[in-house]
Amino acid sequence: MKKGVYLLTSLLIVGSLVLSACSDQKDTASTSGSTTQTEQGSKDQPAAAPGGESGLNEPFTAADMSKLPAVAKQRTDTIIVGLTDPSGAFTPYFTQSGYDGNVNSLLFGSLVTVDEKGLPIPDLAEKWDISDDQLTYTYHLRKDLKFSDGSPMTADDVAFTWTIQFDKAYDGDSMVPTLPVKGAQEYKEGKAASISGIKIIDPQTISITLEKPNATALVMLGDKVLSKAYYGKDYKFGQLEYIKKLHSTPVGNGPYKLEKFIPGQEVRFVANENYYKGKPKTEHFIYKTSEGDTWQYLETGEIDYSSFSATTENIDKLKSLGFVNIIPYTPSTYGYLQVNLEHEALKDKKVRQALTYGLDRQSIYVDANQGAGSVANIPSSPISWAYTEDGINPYKFDTEKAKQLLEEAGWKEGAGGIREKDGKQLSIHFLGSKSKQTDIFIAVAKENFQAIGVKFEPEVFADFNSLVSKMESGDYDLVSFSTAMLTDPSDGLVQFLDGEIKAYDNPKLKELYEKGLATSDIEERKKVYKEIFQLLNDELPIIFTNYKKTVYGYNGRIDNLAVSPFVGLANSLPDWSLKPAQ
Amino acid sequence: MSLNSTPLPGTIGAKQPLAKSSSLFGQSMQKLLKNKLAITGLVVVVMMLLACFIGPFFSPYTDNKVNMAMMNKAPNLKHWLGTDALGRDVLTRVLQAGRISLTVGFASMVLSVFIGSLLGAIAGYYRGIVDQVIMRIADLLLTIPGLPLLFIGGSLLSEWKVPTEYRMYIVMFMLGFVNWPGLARMVRGQMLSLREREFMQAAVVLGLRDRRKLFNHLLPNIFPLLIVIATLNIGGSILSESVLSFFGLGVMAPTPTWGNMIDAANNLIDFQERPWLWIPPGFSIFATVIAINIFGDGLRDVLDPKQKR
């Protein structure tokens, strides 16, 4: 099995994609065009980009820099990257779109960030301790940290940042409020003046205590830090309205400061001289609002960096531009078909397996995409440290096997070659977002399912919201989705446990999931996740479809560019520098 | 007023006003035949219709079967216009798409012109309370901008459980419905102006009945205007369908329409490298719409009683 990657829908529509949402668990799914996540890439090739299908396995260096368009040559201290649609509200935890998340990931630093494998590394916190009972996390801040307005950053700011996310008026999409922080519930209900689990030990040290161990808490809590002096000046419990006025004038502690936001056009940044690692090498950075096909902007030199689906022709075209360096990259996501487990036919594991065998995923996701993807069989990205193929059934396309499973499940061929059971026809109502990938899926799946005697009724939605509400009404059998960026292996499993996938209740999985979170030992956790993956691979509460595979094309003048699969370009951006143009 | 006595104003084939005088009809035909541009337009439209409705019967690729071995092939002897990203024959799909696009265009034109001119004429002729009611409804609908209305309509479709196969009819209806108020206003305006003309005052003096005044004197006079509007409208509807497809609100894949075929090739690489994906549907739209428009324009010259060469 080739490990490679691909994305469900988004990338293909336009042949390319601009940067989009950041690490938040927002906006999952294969919405069309531009609403979804993904950026990232990596200089030293995360584990999983091998695979023979795609045209690019190693970074490619621009061959002919003289082809660089004049516009791009003239820039001396500015780097421009496309971003679909930043809205101008840049306060972390309050952003309503992932694009604003991309913006504030440059404006704000985190206590803890993750490396290329998704493992925690220090950022604003120089170290941390986890108590033996896995309940208390203590963060030690670096000395002399400053916000971009020059004011000092202390444990007070961290405490404030945590606290407001538990306010009853908090309407953001942070996952922090889902953590079982001690005393948080009392605070939210207004019964306590502060959260008892948060303790400021000294200006450089803060601890937080959970009621139940959770291995994801370290990174989740170690996120961006808001200035209490700035964002908390007017804070009263239950009233967060005031913070809206501050959205457009962020005060952060990241590598860049906001210089200017031009609605619908640009977000301009200028290097932050107060950044703890020192002022970034390139003075100006710009996110240019650009919808849809970014080819034209890269080709004309209007932007310096963009991501593309790793199809052979995209790669060939990027190479032929001459001035573009290319890095292959595997997003940390997986694509799947959500199965309506409340429907009688689909409750049967055999039917779900039959549909998986009967669907030519290789053709849909790999061949029709010129190798810009690979087939998925477990709820984990191939670049995750937990990824495994050991004991995993690849469900290789096999019409006969599918038919046999359907026979076993009691579905016999009836009128018109459609299988029936108890007088009911076996039909599949599929929902997908409008995209080229969905067109491919429908065309191929229609033939595949017809071959195994299953009636296929596709329905395509122009906007993601309609699709979701259709799904919520229960009128579907399969829906095509892709996950948001997954940092921890447990991220990809939440949907099986929190009721998002209705009617799936597996006590064994719950037990294993808890076990996986109860320890921070990687080897220990790997074993647990392997067991989980094998379980889900057999049960198929959802049908795993594909991994996406993308490439980044960027102006050959940029040095030191690296993109992390988990935090995007934020980590390496301070080091990006522009070589003199030829 | 009974519906069957109402001429279908503005439809290309509306023969009623023509047929009532065979000599006028004959004259008109002669005049039309002399207009080379219009005849060329007509020939193109007819050829397009024939090609789209009969052509696919001669194609070996009508099943639209996916063929991964034949992805994105340039035009060749087996596939005259090449194949698309799923190895389907582009020529066959363009013709099949034409059926849908043409049907949608004609049907929604008939719908909007019928409703629009009828209501507009009635409002303009009767004035008073009838006028008020009709025009206020039109005003109300006109205040809601078209594209947002189509967006909402498109989203509502799934809520109403409209099966994908019937989307085409809904698209027709939506386009037809969105267009009528503007048309009604225009027809009404024309009616108001006509009413004041001398020949109508004469008709009043002669004591002609309402129906006769409306259908024998007023409607024929706005006929040229309706012809122009109707022809532009067919073209417009075909274009609107393609725009709806561009936004994903039109007829859905795998059913091809000219609009969604162009949309499928809507990226720079296909635009540059694979012209056979977008030129055929693009050219089909272009040729059909321009031919319809030119023919309608010629027809207008012929039908307008005031026109003289």
Place this chain on the structure above:
Amino acid sequence: MSAYLTKRISYMLIILLAASLLIFSLYALTPGDYISNNIKLSPERKAELREIYGLNKPLLERYGIWMKNAIHGDLGYSLAQQKPVLTLFNEYIWNSFLLAIVSTFLTWLIAVIVGVVSAYKQYSWFDTLMTILIFAAMSLPSFFIGLFLIKILAVDLKWLPPGGMLTTGTNAVGMAYFKEVIHHMTLPVIVMTLLGVGSLSRYFRSSMIDVIKQDYIRTARAKGLKESKVLFRHALRNALLPAITLVGFELPALFGGSIIIEKIFNWPGIGQLYMQSFGLRDYPLLMGFTMLLAILTVIGTLISDVLYQIADPRVRLH
């Protein structure tokens, strides 16, 4: 006249009220709401957020709240953009207006000239050529012609920028800024003018032909008036008459932005903002924008009618 205006304005208000209720209900009927964008939220969290945003209230109550605020000039707060709706309008509408005013001006100018000359020289080579050219321009889908021009003029020939309104990162001010904007708006303006000029010039040609055939033109000619005087003083005035109803209809288009053109040319206008907001079900913004268009349409209609009366005294206003 003033009695007429009073009557018309009260009609307008009633229509706007009816329209606002209709629009509000239509949006409410549209499946999904702002919260359903984020499928990662747990059902409890979704309920909490709907409570915070007031989305769980009954339709009429929500409409009442919206209406009450709207009357006080508060169109609400965009959920997705996190800004007051009016601020957003101010940020985006003028960009749309710029495109629209320039292309509308060019469209009318070209349409009047082409229409009049074509009508006057009916069946001449000029008329035939114009007919074909105009129909050609009218026969291409807007997005198609836009993409096509981007490919040719921006990507291949590099004469014009492919999209946006400013060169990214520019610090241009004054004349340089002005020039930059013109440079960027050329392509979208060309497309919008091309698309608009067709039907309008046909319209002028058609009414001009009608007018030229009228008795009073013949009379004017018989009186021995100069041909140019006949054409411009008598014919054009009467030919433009029906077109005057169209002037008012341009009003919403001037401020409403073009969803398609702005999307294709990445123009930071209100049309694009609306598109995005629709996908997100950002109701305050959608409602505000649609109502703004409704108000402009109603005012435009009034202007049309008044102009019509001024131009053609035979039409009595009631």
